[in-house]
Amino acid sequence: MRNVILACSLAVLAGCGKPATSVGIESPAPAAKAAEFKKGQGLLLTPEAVEFIGLRKAEALTKSDRVVLPRQALLRTSEGVFIFVANGQRWLRTPVKVGTESAETAEITDGVLEGDLVVVAGVRDLWTAELQAIKGGVGCADGH
Numbered sequence: 001m002r003n004v005i006l007a008c009s010l011a012v013l014a015g016c017g018k019p020a021t022s023v024g025i026e027s028p029a030p031a032a033k034a035a036e037f038k039k040g041q042g043l044l045l046t047p048e049a050v051e052f053i054g055l056r057k058a059e060a061l062t063k064s065d066r067v068v069l070p071r072q073a074l075l076r077t078s079e080g081v082f083i084f085v086a087n088g089q090r091w092l093r094t095p096v097k098v099g100t101e102s103a104e105t106a107e108i109t110d111g112v113l114e115g116d117l118v119v120v121a122g123v124r125d126l127w128t129a130e131l132q133a134i135k136g137g138v139g140c141a142d143g144h
Helices: 002-013 047-053 123-132
Strands: 035-038 043-044 056-060 060-061 065-068 076-079 081-087 092-095 097-101 105-108 116-122
Touching: 035 123, 043 047, 043 081, 043 123, 047 123, 065 116, 076 123, 081 123, 092 123, 116 123
Parallel strands: none
Antiparallel strands: 035 043, 043 092, 056 116, 060 065, 065 105, 076 081, 081 092, 081 116, 097 105
């Protein structure tokens, strides 16, 4: 249920919703998109979208010569395991190889370097925004 609510909220943030109008009242301009995707560069979010999804970031750290991230930084999909890495002002979904995992952390054996800035909270919501941008930007159930 949370995912449905979130998808609808992101759709409104992305400008898919139509503003409410009343007879004799001029409707406001449509809202600007909250996310913009460029292939190979990643997803650019407005500050409002960053706050809305609760995006938090952290530097990838090395422990015992291994890059370690919080497990919540990982995005597991049917296409593989990914993280979102800062690419300037954008967030680029990056494939990674995972080594040893604990309840809290995951060793990353390939795909990220120490010092890379990665998303550690709001990962799934960021992916949802990316999918919406890639799949035509329509997030409303009725296609409008």
